[in-house]
Amino acid sequence: MSNIPPTPAGLRGAVDLSSLVNRGTASPPAPASAAAAAPGGPGGAAAGVSDALVVPSLVVDVTDQTFQDVIELSMQVPVIVDLWAEWCGPCKQLSPVLERLAQEYDGRIVLAKVDVDANPQLTQAFQAQSIPTVAAVIGGRPLGLFVGALPEAEVRDVIEQVLQAAAQNGIAGRVQVADGAPDADAAAEPEPEPLPPHHQAAYDAIEQGDYTTAIAEYRTAIAQDPHDRMAVAGLAQVSLLDRLQGATADELRAAAAAAPTDPAAQLGVADLDISGGHVEDAFGRLLDVFPTVHGAEREAVRARLVEYFELVGADDPRVVAARRRLATLLY
Structure with a gap:
């Protein structure tokens, strides 16, 4: 692809997360049978319910201690990682976009949110020098995506690139939200503070x-x-x-x-x-x-x-x- 997208949004290589991947201190995600879904758009064909990996939510908060869950989950579907902070204005613009798209893709991706102030190891591992920083984890392999708040259309394009990269690596599953689990659509999210x-x-x-x-x-x-x-x-x-x-x-x-x-x-x-x-x-x-x-x-x-x-x-x-x-x- 010769055209440069007007964003720092290329899949720009792996981040070394070995110090976190090898911790082995977190419990694995909820057990389920292997996921196997054909790739497609947000409304593409899903795996059968009995074949889908069951998760508590499509949007999850992760920490230095629980990141192993993300590694395990990324063996089934790509995980988008949103590194943010409460004081960050652009984060408050971008995070709702990512959360909305996580719902729209209906189990083909999961969004993992990392508070950089509370999780210094993940912040360092993802080389988050400024925020928001967005990355992906595909089959246990982290990839840097972009930095800064981007328009929704460009974020969607990046997610499509992630899904293509995942499919090329045999990661094309779909997850299902557990019955009765609070999902991002159902949870009452506080309204973000208005920007100046x-x-x-x-x-x-x-x-x-x-x-x-x-x-x-x-x-x-x-x-x-x-x-x-x-x-x-x-x-x-x-x-x-x-x-x-x-x-x-x-x-x-x-x-x-x-x-x-x-x-x-x-x-x-x-x-x-x-x-x-x-x-x-x-x-x-x-x-x-x-x-x-x-x-x-x-x-x-x-x-x-x-x-x-x-x-x-x-x-x-x-x-x-x-x-x-x-x-x-x-x-």
Whole structure:
């Protein structure tokens, strides 16, 4: 697939969860016979009721101690993992979308929710440097999916990719919610706190694919409150989406290879790197080109690095190291 989706949504490799997989401290999921369902859309043919793996719910909360359940469950159906926090505004936008889609796919996926504040081992294992972070586990193998709150249509596309990858690995089952078990549709979920007006306007614009308006709304929020870190992070995310819209990986990489000292070409492929989770590659590329440029080009490279720092998170050791190197180059 040559077109880059306007999100960091590629299936970008395995995460090492061996320290959690081998814990062996959690009980296995509810016993049931093997699942075997033909792949298809959300309304596709289901396995017979007697063949379906029975689970308490299609949306489950998991912890460092109970993640073994997810590993076992992923041998039957792909599990989508939502790493979130109570204080995270974008998480409150994305989580309801994921929960709704988990119901819509009617047992072909299960959504596992991880509170990053309460589960540091899983947070580290999934390399969740900023949140929301969404991953999948297929046949016990974790895959990074995307970072940030995306429109529902794009989230659906990612889930379709996950289902295709799962089917290619022989994971094409379906689970059934146990009779009488509380499911996400039946549970009374508290209403999320409303977003500040400009944040909500930005999110609505992103849903419509109108990144220009979203950028303007986040900039207004920052002008009104320069300490609004959520707006700063949101601006960095939507700016990346806007720049990648309509681009192709082949074009960006070819341009960068043909002009290794051209800052515009390197900025373009650095966006591609950061969107795919290749943080150190993106930092290194721009830090290498920084000493070779001057004036407006130098400022553009510096500004892009600062934007990436917001995306990845100030406390990330890769950001700390990159900031230190940038300061050395500046002074």
